[in-house]
Amino acid sequence: MATKDEKNLQKVLAKIDRMDEPARTTMQRMHKIITAAAPELKPRIWYGMPxxxxxxxxxxxxxxRNDERMTLGLSEKAELKPAGGEDGQLIPAAWYLEELDDVTEKRVAEIVRSAVSVNAR
Incomplete structure (x- = not known):
């Protein structure tokens, strides 16, 4: 019998598999980056998206998300802090992307690890 985590993972993978190209390939990579950066995270469908x-x-x-644009985001449940500097009180919580390159993959992994390390305490 599959566990809740396994069922949720299958739902996430099925959701990604139903996406049109080129988003499907990008989102498959995004899933791999997130789960590699923070293997302790449990995938599930959230507001219709992974x-x-x-x-x-x-x-x-x-x-x-994969709407008009692909988006990586941190929910309001992540511990968010103002950016400071030129961005003042703005809180970085969402990033749009069209594709993943090496620099973007590295930054996604950093964002994920940061969100998890702050919230795992």
């Missing part, structure tokens, strides 16, 4: 939480029943911290 989301990742520390536990199957805890709030989603990281998500990605």
């Amino acid at each position: 989301g990742y939480a520390l536990h199957a029943s805890s709030p989603v911290l990281v998500f990605f």
Whole structure:
């Protein structure tokens, strides 16, 4: 019998597989980057799109969407802090992308690890 985590993972993978190209390939890579950067995160569907939480029943911290644009985001449940500097009180919580290159993949992994390390305490 499949666990809740396994069922949720299958739902996330099925959701990604139903996406049109080129988003499907990009989102498959995004899923791999997120799960490699923070293997403790549990995938599940969140507002119709893939989301990742520390536990199957805890709030989603990281998500990605494929609407008009592909988006990586941090939910309001992630500990968010103002950027400071030129951005003042703006809180970085969402990033749009069209594709993944090496620099973007590295930054996605950093964002995910940061969200998890702050919220795992």
